[in-house]
Amino acid sequence: MPSITFIHPDSRAESVDAKDGDSAMYTALLHGIDGIVGECGGGAVCATCHVYVDGDWMGKLSPVGDDEDELLEGVAAERLPNSRLSCQIKITPELDGLVLRLPERQV
Amino acid sequence: MTTTGTVHSATEAAGAQGVNGGAHLRIPGLDVDPFAISFFEDPHPTHEVLREAGPVVHLDKWNVYAVARYAEVHAVLNDPQTFCSSRGVGLSDFAKEKPWRPPSLILEADPPAHTRTRAVLNKVLSPAVMKQIRDRFAAAAEAKVDELLAKGSFDAVTDLAEAYPLSVFPDAVGLKQEGREHLLPYAGLVFNAFGPPNELRQNAIERSAPHQAYVQEQCQRDNLAPGGFGACIHARVDSGDITAAEAPMLVRSLLSAGIDTTVNGLGAAIYCLARYPEEFARLRSDPSLARNAFEEAVRYESPVQTFFRTTTKDVEISGYHVGEGEKILMFLGAANRDPRRWVDPERYDITRKTSGHVGFGSGIHMCVGQLVARLEGEVMLAALSRKVASIQITGEVKRRFNNTLRGLDSLPITLTPA
Ligand code: HEM
Ligand code: FES
Numbered sequence: 001m002p003s004i005t006f007i008h009p010d011s012r013a014e015s016v017d018a019k020d021g022d023s024a025m026y027t028a029l030l031h032g033i034d035g036i037v038g039e040c041g042g043g044a045v046c047a048t049c050h051v052y053v054d055g056d057w058m059g060k061l062s063p064v065g066d067d068e069d070e071l072l073e074g075v076a077a078e079r080l081p082n083s084r085l086s087c088q089i090k091i092t093p094e095l096d097g098l099v100l101r102l103p104e105r106q107v
Numbered sequence: 108m109t110t111t112g113t114v115h116s117a118t119e120a121a122g123a124q125g126v127n128g129g130a131h132l133r134i135p136g137l138d139v140d141p142f143a144i145s146f147f148e149d150p151h152p153t154h155e156v157l158r159e160a161g162p163v164v165h166l167d168k169w170n171v172y173a174v175a176r177y178a179e180v181h182a183v184l185n186d187p188q189t190f191c192s193s194r195g196v197g198l199s200d201f202a203k204e205k206p207w208r209p210p211s212l213i214l215e216a217d218p219p220a221h222t223r224t225r226a227v228l229n230k231v232l233s234p235a236v237m238k239q240i241r242d243r244f245a246a247a248a249e250a251k252v253d254e255l256l257a258k259g260s261f262d263a264v265t266d267l268a269e270a271y272p273l274s275v276f277p278d279a280v281g282l283k284q285e286g287r288e289h290l291l292p293y294a295g296l297v298f299n300a301f302g303p304p305n306e307l308r309q310n311a312i313e314r315s316a317p318h319q320a321y322v323q324e325q326c327q328r329d330n331l332a333p334g335g336f337g338a339c340i341h342a343r344v345d346s347g348d349i350t351a352a353e354a355p356m357l358v359r360s361l362l363s364a365g366i367d368t369t370v371n372g373l374g375a376a377i378y379c380l381a382r383y384p385e386e387f388a389r390l391r392s393d394p395s396l397a398r399n400a401f402e403e404a405v406r407y408e409s410p411v412q413t414f415f416r417t418t419t420k421d422v423e424i425s426g427y428h429v430g431e432g433e434k435i436l437m438f439l440g441a442a443n444r445d446p447r448r449w450v451d452p453e454r455y456d457i458t459r460k461t462s463g464h465v466g467f468g469s470g471i472h473m474c475v476g477q478l479v480a481r482l483e484g485e486v487m488l489a490a491l492s493r494k495v496a497s498i499q500i501t502g503e504v505k506r507r508f509n510n511t512l513r514g515l516d517s518l519p520i521t522l523t524p525a
Contacts, residue, residue: 013277025111029460029462032460037462038482039402039462039477040477041462041463041469041471041473043470043471045229045475045477045478046234046478047234047477052386054449067226067257068231070229070230070233070235071233071234073233073234074233074234074235074236074237074238075234080344102485107398107485
């Protein structure tokens with residue numbers, strides 16, 4: 001099982017086991033990670049599952065789609081070059097070790 | 108007709124026999140009318156009967172299949188190829204009956220047609236747009252609560268749950284001032300029309316002409332103020348995303364689904380906070396819970412109770428066989444209180460992790476206006492939590508009856524200032 005680490009704004013880190021095929025948003029909700037809201041349940045509507053992808057991992061993810069790009073314009077915290085919507089990050093074995101930083105706020 | 112329903116096996120239901128590992132599974136038939144006034148009075152005991160009877164049931168009265176457990180409701184919502192919307196999301200099958208109005212280009216459409224119109228409304232109602240309208244909606248909520256505090260005692264349905272959305276949403280769409288009194292009756296009509304041909308539906312359609320005429324007129328480009336949601340939809344004609352004939356129809360979707368839903372959502376939230384003062388106390392001590400308190404009210408009361416789909420082929424639902432061309436009724440309200448999915452489902456808990464509830468649907472048709480609804484709910488509950496010390500119910504609570512929407516007709520309350 002790929003392991004994903006979520007780092008809170010206060011630098012607290014939580015590592016969880018993720019299931020192949022699940023989204024990073026769903027993984028976070030399943031493990032009760034505060035800081036991911038996911039109001040639309042992964043429907044790519046709400047932009048409340050915002051994360052900052054750590055280090056080189058950005059290059060290993062599938063590229064940002066047009067819809068996601070538009071939604072990222074509406075995130076509550078600052079949009080940075082490494083901003084992604086975690087519901088659009090699908091877990092694969094290659095993502096073992098992925099590190100995602102949580103923004104200050106989601107709404 | 109009984110309220111709680113009796114279970115028997117649906118022998119008269121064509122296609123009701125299922126095969127599972129060689130064993131025939133009979134879909135239980137229930138003598139329940141989920142569109143009867145007696146049901147609307149208190150749907151929860153019957154929701155439980157429906158959930159416990161099986162993963163799929165047959166409602167003999169209207170000759171439809173139904174799902175009431177969370178897992179099956181979620182599965183049907185998320186398989187639009189098998190469970191289509193283009194044959195109508197009410198009881199009426201558009202393949203067999205003429206729709207009462209031209210079908211919606213988004214709600215009553217399947218991919219790929221749906222994908223295109225949905226993309227347009229997604230952009231018009233996006234998180235970025237919400238940032239632009241947020242301050243205006245919040246200021247209007249503050250002003251409304253001040254006005255209501257000055258009054259002290261009032262009807263929370265008309266003076267708050269209706270008055271607030273009516274004070275912000277029509278302006279956000281860009282509607283003219285005249286004729287807005289048609290908006291709630293039109294929406295009531297639309298949501299009654301998803302139901303079976305009962306008195307609620309027939310009466311609504313009989314009286315529909317003036318409301319339909321108003322809505323059709325307001326959807327035209329010339330009648331929509333620049334900068335509003337309506338004008339933004341029409342602007343998509345210029346960029347080639349939709350045709351000039353499609354734009355008014357998409358504006359119509361906002362007028363159909365954008366007001367009465369939030370009226371009942373806000374009404375549900377106020378009713379919850381009035382009934383559960385300890386939850387209102389928690390909200391007062393942390394107003395940042397306002398958004399989730401609204402979301403939990405949408406789960407708890409499910410202002411939109413039901414929608415239908417139609418099967419596009421023979422299908423197995425949790426081992427039960429259902430034939431092609433059958434209507435499936437999804438009980439969103441029952442799914443939102445299914446103990447298989449929710450801990451303590453009968454409790455209104457403003458800190459609950461609500462993600463995954465189906466009050467706004469799920470999958471490709473999941474409410475495109477959910478951000479508008481949440482914005483209205485959040486800013487109103489936040490204003491109440493800061494300015495109000497207590498909410499008391501001071502008179503008889505009356506229910507309003509609609510084939511799809513669940514909400515109140517009257518909720519007399521008194522607010523005490525903080
Ligand atoms: C608390 C308030 C609301 C509730 C409970 C609600 C509920 C729902 C539900 C359950 C659906 C799914 C329909 C289906 O799967 O067939 C839906 C779809 C839809 N809603 Fe809402 N809604 C609300 C507010 C709004 C608002 C404010 C708007 C407009 C600004 C809106 C516009 C729509 C539209 C156009 C659709 C069709 C989307 C599609 O088919 O892709 N709704 N809503
Ligand atoms: S969960 Fe709503 S956009 Fe990701």
